[in-house]
Amino acid sequence: MAQNHTIGGHGSHGGHGEHHGSLGEYVIGFILSIVLTVIPILAVVDDWFGKTATIAVLLITAALQFAVQLLFFMHLREEKGPRYNLVTLILGLIVVVVVVYGSIWIMDHNKMY
Amino acid sequence: MRGEASVIDQIKDFASWFFVSGDPLIYGADVAIALTTAAIIFVLSYFGKWGWLWREWLTTVDHKRVGIMYIIAALLMLFRGGVDALMMRTQLVFPDMKFLSPEHYNEVFTTHGVIMILFMAMPLMFGLFNIAVPLQLGARDVAFPFLNSLSFWLFFFGAMLFNMSFVIGGSPNGGWLSYPPLSELTGSPGVGEDFYIWGIQVSGIGSLMTGINFIVTIVKMRAPGMTWSRVPIFTWSVLSSCIAIIVAFPVLTVTLALLFLDRFLGAHFFTMDGGGNAMMYVNLIWMWGHPEVYIVVLPAFGIYSEVVATFSKKRLFGYGSMVFAMLSISIMAYFTWLHHFFTMGSGANVNIFFAISTMIIAIPTGVKIFNWLFTMFRGRISFTTPMMWTLAFIPCFVVGGMTGVMLSVAPADFQFHNSYFLIAHFHQVLIGGVAFGYFAGLYYWWPKMFGFKLNETIGKWAFWIWNIGFYVCFMPQYVVGLDGMTRRINSYGWDTGWWAMNFTSTIGGFLMGIGFLFQVWQIAHSIKFMEKDTTGDPWGARTLEWSIPSPAPLYNFATTPLVTDRDDWWEEKERIAAGKMPKEKPKLEPIHMPKNSPIPFIQSICWFTVGFGLVFHWLWIAIPGFVGIALTLLAHSFNYDTDYYIPVDEIRQTEAKAGRGV
Numbered sequence: 025m026a027q028n029h030t031i032g033g034h035g036s037h038g039g040h041g042e043h044h045g046s047l048g049e050y051v052i053g054f055i056l057s058i059v060l061t062v063i064p065i066l067a068v069v070d071d072w073f074g075k076t077a078t079i080a081v082l083l084i085t086a087a088l089q090f091a092v093q094l095l096f097f098m099h100l101r102e103e104k105g106p107r108y109n110l111v112t113l114i115l116g117l118i119v120v121v122v123v124v125y126g127s128i129w130i131m132d133h134n135k136m137y
Numbered sequence: 138m139r140g141e142a143s144v145i146d147q148i149k150d151f152a153s154w155f156f157v158s159g160d161p162l163i164y165g166a167d168v169a170i171a172l173t174t175a176a177i178i179f180v181l182s183y184f185g186k187w188g189w190l191w192r193e194w195l196t197t198v199d200h201k202r203v204g205i206m207y208i209i210a211a212l213l214m215l216f217r218g219g220v221d222a223l224m225m226r227t228q229l230v231f232p233d234m235k236f237l238s239p240e241h242y243n244e245v246f247t248t249h250g251v252i253m254i255l256f257m258a259m260p261l262m263f264g265l266f267n268i269a270v271p272l273q274l275g276a277r278d279v280a281f282p283f284l285n286s287l288s289f290w291l292f293f294f295g296a297m298l299f300n301m302s303f304v305i306g307g308s309p310n311g312g313w314l315s316y317p318p319l320s321e322l323t324g325s326p327g328v329g330e331d332f333y334i335w336g337i338q339v340s341g342i343g344s345l346m347t348g349i350n351f352i353v354t355i356v357k358m359r360a361p362g363m364t365w366s367r368v369p370i371f372t373w374s375v376l377s378s379c380i381a382i383i384v385a386f387p388v389l390t391v392t393l394a395l396l397f398l399d400r401f402l403g404a405h406f407f408t409m410d411g412g413g414n415a416m417m418y419v420n421l422i423w424m425w426g427h428p429e430v431y432i433v434v435l436p437a438f439g440i441y442s443e444v445v446a447t448f449s450k451k452r453l454f455g456y457g458s459m460v461f462a463m464l465s466i467s468i469m470a471y472f473t474w475l476h477h478f479f480t481m482g483s484g485a486n487v488n489i490f491f492a493i494s495t496m497i498i499a500i501p502t503g504v505k506i507f508n509w510l511f512t513m514f515r516g517r518i519s520f521t522t523p524m525m526w527t528l529a530f531i532p533c534f535v536v537g538g539m540t541g542v543m544l545s546v547a548p549a550d551f552q553f554h555n556s557y558f559l560i561a562h563f564h565q566v567l568i569g570g571v572a573f574g575y576f577a578g579l580y581y582w583w584p585k586m587f588g589f590k591l592n593e594t595i596g597k598w599a600f601w602i603w604n605i606g607f608y609v610c611f612m613p614q615y616v617v618g619l620d621g622m623t624r625r626i627n628s629y630g631w632d633t634g635w636w637a638m639n640f641t642s643t644i645g646g647f648l649m650g651i652g653f654l655f656q657v658w659q660i661a662h663s664i665k666f667m668e669k670d671t672t673g674d675p676w677g678a679r680t681l682e683w684s685i686p687s688p689a690p691l692y693n694f695a696t697t698p699l700v701t702d703r704d705d706w707w708e709e710k711e712r713i714a715a716g717k718m719p720k721e722k723p724k725l726e727p728i729h730m731p732k733n734s735p736i737p738f739i740q741s742i743c744w745f746t747v748g749f750g751l752v753f754h755w756l757w758i759a760i761p762g763f764v765g766i767a768l769t770l771l772a773h774s775f776n777y778d779t780d781y782y783i784p785v786d787e788i789r790q791t792e793a794k795a796g797r798g799v
Contacts, residue, residue, distance in 0.1 A: 108356060115380070115384075115468070116384075118468075118471075119384045119471055122471050122472060123388070123424055123471075126424075126475075127417070127420055127421070127424075129487065130420055130475060130483050130487055131414070131416065131417060131420065131483075133483040133484040133486070133487050134414075134416055134481065134482055134483050
């Protein structure tokens with residue numbers, strides 16, 4: 025709440041040297057995101073599974089990718105003070121559900137094609 | 138000899154393809170652009186202002202200057218979008234008019250829509266964010282000043298890229314949302330759609346970053362004591378708008394990226410024959426497009442709230458319900474997008490869900506109207522220009538809201554869909570809600586930006602001409618829409634019986650154009666003749682931005698204000714009037730400030746280059762652009778010399794010059 029002097033671009037890291045993940049965590053996160061990117065690409069390009077299974081794999085890897093980003097790079101677990109992260113996350117999830125489920129629902133009922 | 142001739146022929150062929158040709162209107166525009174550019178270069182050189190321009194404006198990270206640049210750019214775009222509108226109205230004034238060819242008409246209505254929403258409303262809104270929000274919060278700048286400057290330049294060069302299309306390559310003509318298959322290569326083989334995609338992509342990145350920037354600013358940079366229940370209402374509206382921005386704009390980016398892949402790499406996201414589905418594009422684009430409507434109108438609601446409270450000399454009625462209404466609108470905006478394509482054929486259940494969610498979102502909006510009315514009730518109202526725009530907004534928005542509810546009734550929408558009734562409705566909410574609000578905000582904060590008020594008399598003339606023009610223009614469109622006239626037609630016959638309504642509508646359109654000219658005159662006249670405002674508080678306003686001199690000094694607040702009330706500055710004035718001691722101010726300390734940087738400007742030129750190269754499929758232009766972006770990112774990452782301190786003596790001198798003892 026207090027006016028912290030976060031002017032100058034990299035201010036949000038300034039002043040309160042809090043824990044922001046170790047090199048190891050970043051490397052693990054990096055490798056996990058690469059793996060989670062390669063799997064769906066190969067699943068589609070090399071046609072590993074049938075149509076339904078491929079869609080399921082895409083959705084699952086996307087969800088895992090989301091979790092990896094939040095945990096390893098966005099430091100979701102390290103919050104002090106007001107719970108902005110949690111509120112943001114809930115809002116984000118609501119929007120994602122609306123966008124993804126809403127689209128599936130709408131397109132499923134679409135009789136025009 | 139023959140070789141030479143063929144080279145010349147090749148150049149001629151290239152030029153006639155590269156430059157838009159064959160239309161006298163376009164040649165006129167070419168001449169106008171060349172003359173304006175020459176005039177600007179001449180004036181800057183003659184007065185030796187290039188260095189000043191570079192140091193004070195192009196590289197600035199000061200939120201107030203960024204805001205002013207946004208506003209200037211937005212007003213220029215308002216002019217261009219307005220000229221587009223008048224060209225359309227001229228074409229429709231009589232049946233069988235031969236003013237614009239059908240292709241040209243398509244281009245004009247497409248660019249009118251894109252420019253008014255993305256390159257006029259958005260930057261005008263961001264300009265007002267930049268001017269008012271840090272000052273209302275008692276902050277020295279936004280959270281990320283460098284990013285703020287980058288946002289502006291990305292918007293600016295995105296807009297330039299888009300605008301270029303009408304003299305180079307050809308304008309997009311697929312409607313302002315570029316539905317496939319019209320926007321696919323089969324429907325639009327030219328470069329117009331690519332200009333559309335890249336103009337919006339580049340400026341869209343800027344919009345997203347502004348959204349993030351202002352959320353962080355509002356969450357982290359509030360003055361000490363400014364709890365959430367003391368945050369000024371405009372700042373609340375900005376927060377709710379920015380929440381919508383950060384969720385909506387990624388959807389737009391992805392949608393347009395997919396469309397670009399379709400066009401550039403032959404992907405089939407939206408082409409039926411390749412297994413794609415054009416309906417998915419409609420679904421995705423409205424997932425951005427509907428929240429976008431609320432993104433631009435929420436800050437206008439905030440402005441109305443500030444203006445009503447200030448000029449009624451009363452506290453805003455129902456502050457809590459106002460905040461709740463705005464936040465719930467910004468969330469609910471995500472549940473209504475399908476009402477834009479009720480007729481797409483998704484069935485009754487889907488339509489029912491979105492019809493009801495659309496009707497529900499009208500409730501918080503209605504609450505706000507009552508709050509404004511109750512704020513005025515028994516207030517001491519002064520009829521200044523910002524207040525007049527606010528008063529005009531209320532009936533206008535009520536009518537627009539009610540026709541919106543009519544459109545939200547799905548079965549009725551099958552009748553209204555794509556008719557002029559719809560056109561009249563959304564212009565009523567976008568002009569009556571958004572444009573009126575931004576005008577009110579512009580007049581309201583003008584003294585804070587420049588240190589003088591705009592001329593009220595000319596402003597009132599502009600106000601009345603605009604308003605009369607508005608109703609004359611759009612009321613007939615409801616009628617002619619119910620009579621069966623559809624949107625996007627460039628001509629109609631005498632037998633339709635539509636000409637009287639269209640004729641009236643065109644008169645109204647030109648009246649609004651004259652109203653705009655009055656506003657231009659008002660600004661020019663005021664720059665020349667208006668007296669300087671020495672109080673810093675010419676309206677007798679309520680929030681922190683009015684507690685400092687006008688125009689605000691570089692560092693905004695000499696000492697960080699300590700907030701104890703909702704309308705803190707008003708309460709402070711009341712205390713002083715009651716003979717009590719003013720709040721004690723902390724001792725002056727050196728002020729930490731961000732340094733200017735050329736990187737946002739340079740990087741945005743690189744983005745422009747990338748966009749231009751990809752539009753024409755010229756990788757030899759696009760790749761250096763990408764390299765430039767990477768280099769500027771690197772250069773900024775390793776630049777540690779980003780800030781400095783303003784010494785106490787200098788603060789004291791600046792304040793003394795503004796007539797303030799410290």
